Amino acid sequence: MPEIFAILITAVWLMLPAYIANPTAVVFGGGTPVDFGKKWRDGRRILGDGKTFRGLIGGTTCGIIVGLIQMNVPSQWSLGSFTLTTIITLSFGALLGDMVKSFFKRRAGFERGAELPVIDQLDFVAGAWVLTYIFDPQWFSENFTFRIIITVLILTPILHRLTNIIGFYIKLKKEPW
Numbered sequence: 001m002p003e004i005f006a007i008l009i010t011a012v013w014l015m016l017p018a019y020i021a022n023p024t025a026v027v028f029g030g031g032t033p034v035d036f037g038k039k040w041r042d043g044r045r046i047l048g049d050g051k052t053f054r055g056l057i058g059g060t061t062c063g064i065i066v067g068l069i070q071m072n073v074p075s076q077w078s079l080g081s082f083t084l085t086t087i088i089t090l091s092f093g094a095l096l097g098d099m100v101k102s103f104f105k106r107r108a109g110f111e112r113g114a115e116l117p118v119i120d121q122l123d124f125v126a127g128a129w130v131l132t133y134i135f136d137p138q139w140f141s142e143n144f145t146f147r148i149i150i151t152v153l154i155l156t157p158i159l160h161r162l163t164n165i166i167g168f169y170i171k172l173k174k175e176p177w
Contacts (some may be wrong), residue, residue, distance in 0.1 A: 014143055014152075015128070016067070016070060017082075017128075020062050021059040021062060021160065023163050024058060026059075033049050047106065059095050061075055086135075086136050093151040096131060097102045099127075121161070164176055
């Protein structure tokens, strides 16, 4: 297998719990907002109506389920192994990163759904990586090599845009970004 192809497959494999958690949060979303509709001291919503408990729980659960499946894939594929800690932190961290970004977008005056290029595409990656590094730095360092990190940073905005366009056309999202 050509090296670039192996790096690409490994990058997607390692990010799959986060890659699944992020869009499935939209599918399961709705209901009570995580911020309970409260405003920050600047008078703006803390997070907004787009961050809900159903989305957070549903997205995290889907990412964890995918990670549990990955944990049972035969090891001869050499795509990287997971621990329960890492699949939880990758899944929940992805959605936490998205919420942190929403908090700062509200502070900057961005309305719900307003586009913030690059940050909108990589917020969940940052959240997944930071949380995973905090709870399992050895696993993170062994799996997220320089080449894998660069591949994820290049590939994710492309995949993010494609999934958002699909979500827009099937009426799960109000904007295609």
